[in-house]
Amino acid sequence: MAEGKVLLEIVTPQGLVFSEEVDEVTAAGSEGEFGVLPGHVPFVTTLKIGMLTCKKGNESKYFFVNWGYAEVGAEKVMILADSAERSEDIDLDRATAAKKRAEERLKQAENVDFARAESALERAVTRSQVVEIRRVK
Amino acid sequence: MATLRDIKRRIKAVESTSKITKAMKMVSAAKFRKAQQRMLEMRPYAERMNGILSSLASGAEGETHPLLMVRPRRNIEVLVLTSDRGLCGAFNTNIMKAATRHIDELRREGYEVTIDVVGRKARDYYKRRAIEMRKAWTGIAGKISYANAQEIAAEIIENYTNETTDEVVLIFNEFKSAIAQQVVISRILPLAPIQAAEETLPIYNFIYEPSKQEIFSRLVPKNVEIQIFRALLESQASEEAARMAAMENATRAANDMIGSLTLQFNKARQASITKELMDIVGGVEAMKG
Numbered sequence: 001m002a003e004g005k006v007l008l009e010i011v012t013p014q015g016l017v018f019s020e021e022v023d024e025v026t027a028a029g030s031e032g033e034f035g036v037l038p039g040h041v042p043f044v045t046t047l048k049i050g051m052l053t054c055k056k057g058n059e060s061k062y063f064f065v066n067w068g069y070a071e072v073g074a075e076k077v078m079i080l081a082d083s084a085e086r087s088e089d090i091d092l093d094r095a096t097a098a099k100k101r102a103e104e105r106l107k108q109a110e111n112v113d114f115a116r117a118e119s120a121l122e123r124a125v126t127r128s129q130v131v132e133i134r135r136v137k
Numbered sequence: 138m139a140t141l142r143d144i145k146r147r148i149k150a151v152e153s154t155s156k157i158t159k160a161m162k163m164v165s166a167a168k169f170r171k172a173q174q175r176m177l178e179m180r181p182y183a184e185r186m187n188g189i190l191s192s193l194a195s196g197a198e199g200e201t202h203p204l205l206m207v208r209p210r211r212n213i214e215v216l217v218l219t220s221d222r223g224l225c226g227a228f229n230t231n232i233m234k235a236a237t238r239h240i241d242e243l244r245r246e247g248y249e250v251t252i253d254v255v256g257r258k259a260r261d262y263y264k265r266r267a268i269e270m271r272k273a274w275t276g277i278a279g280k281i282s283y284a285n286a287q288e289i290a291a292e293i294i295e296n297y298t299n300e301t302t303d304e305v306v307l308i309f310n311e312f313k314s315a316i317a318q319q320v321v322i323s324r325i326l327p328l329a330p331i332q333a334a335e336e337t338l339p340i341y342n343f344i345y346e347p348s349k350q351e352i353f354s355r356l357v358p359k360n361v362e363i364q365i366f367r368a369l370l371e372s373q374a375s376e377e378a379a380r381m382a383a384m385e386n387a388t389r390a391a392n393d394m395i396g397s398l399t400l401q402f403n404k405a406r407q408a409s410i411t412k413e414l415m416d417i418v419g420g421v422e423a424m425k426g
Binding site for chain 2: 009011012013014015016029030031041042043044045046069071078080082083
């Protein structure tokens, strides 16, 4: 293990999404966003739908993470997510379509599973944001 | 004796059958590789999940969860995994045999048994015999997603938590190798007590957010989903492997049949030539006389 690095692993039931040594990790915990630098205190948290960023040198990588858990150690961050995508793998058209669908569903007052529609909306919006951020930077 | 034309027609028929079985074998070989791949991809997640669970349990002052509670067994739920489509040898037969035996045994011992099925084959089996099923999931084989496992798990967990069932058993084909599958009966609920991690080298004082209890109670149901997902994938890989073997056998049998039919055809052809020659020779002899 190189000095001053953290090993970031993102694992989903669909496979290992990412496994590399990076300098810094930022993720959306259920209690708020948190950042991890090498030597972080051991820490376990649940994650919500959100963006995960990691920095390696001057290069930043962005991920979309859909629920999950993070186990943080001094030199390791392990993310167990229901699903996770690299920003470059996100299908923006699909996300936009999903957003529209969810919004329409939320407009109808009846026969809607609100919790489901809301989390679908949240996923779609977050996906778009992740793509957006990569474009801007 | 079959006429030449009849034999020829049969050879043609068998030939086209062998073409189909060969194509099916190739298709299931491709599907099998994909299913196996997904099984492998799933493994790291399951391993790390166990790792986290056991590290949570090791630092635990006896964490409890409704899904870890063992109640006296009265109502047992049996979940049977089969395929949607046939032509895969004894794959479904083996499962149904094992399931029937297991269920009969449980009923004899006086337990209430509820049956859940995945796959069209099991559903049809019980329907034909007018055996009651609580729930049947069909049409997911071939395109299993994690969402399927979540759906099934949610149902099972709910029944377990509201004490409709006291135990949940999964019956499925476990993938051993491309040529061997094995029917396994495994209990998924109540969960086996989670072993504390053996190597307690770095005794971390983890900070838990939101709380340890909260994380634990989210991870435990997740573990059920994972187990079901794994079983679905195993069953899928086994199905394709079984179909591959069945189609291989069918192709070989068809080729054998073509061989023996060709032999028969040639014999018949020779016989008819010989007969014609005899006729000619006989005729010539008669004219001489």
